[in-house]
């Protein structure tokens with residue numbers, strides 16, 4: 334990182350923004366960096382009017398509870414479509430969340446204690462709309478019970494395929510589907526689905542290798558809601 338002269342006021346803000354863009358995510362991000370300051374009762378988003386493109390949300394948790402931060406897109410008038418998320422941000426720690434935002438409105442939610450709908454802030458993104466997520470190569474159905482995620486045991490895909498995952502919850506409690514790439518990083522997820530309901534997400538399986546999936550709620554993975562599939 335280049336050195337900065339710290340000047341009062343806006344210079345200090347720029348310095349913070351630049352540091353936020355080279356966090357744990359590896360390569361420095363191009364595009365915009367936006368600080369999010371989370372506490373147990375607040376979720377402060379430094380900038381709510383953005384330009385479309387690569388955006389890094391630099392999240393700092395100043396609260397006493399573990400938190401997580403979601404970006405939700407609009408779907409039929411409600412903000413329920415998970416565009417991006419970062420979980421398990423411990424008290425006093427920071428995490429970066431990188432997301433490619435298309436034009437439109439979104440809600441940022443901090444979830445102290447990693448539960449509930451979160452403390453929400455609306456953001457407006459100017460520019461071209463995001464690529465239609467509905468355009469996908471094929472669909473795969475996953476059935477959640479309280480002891481298994483079924484439907485992926487014989488699933489395979491080719492690298493680069495864009496799959497719509499559908500999660501039908503036949504259990505008695507909420508379940509979700511988190512999918513991790515061969516590098517262990519999250520490739521995408523279906524947010525928690527209520528019993529009897531169905532959720533979906535379009536996830537591009539970018540690279541070949543062994544992907545893993547699980548329900549990240551409570552001890553559900555340990556109860557059997559997990560598995561792997563191969564992308565060639």
Ligand SMILES: [Cu+2]
Nearest residue numbers: 508548550553
């Ligand atoms: Cu579950």
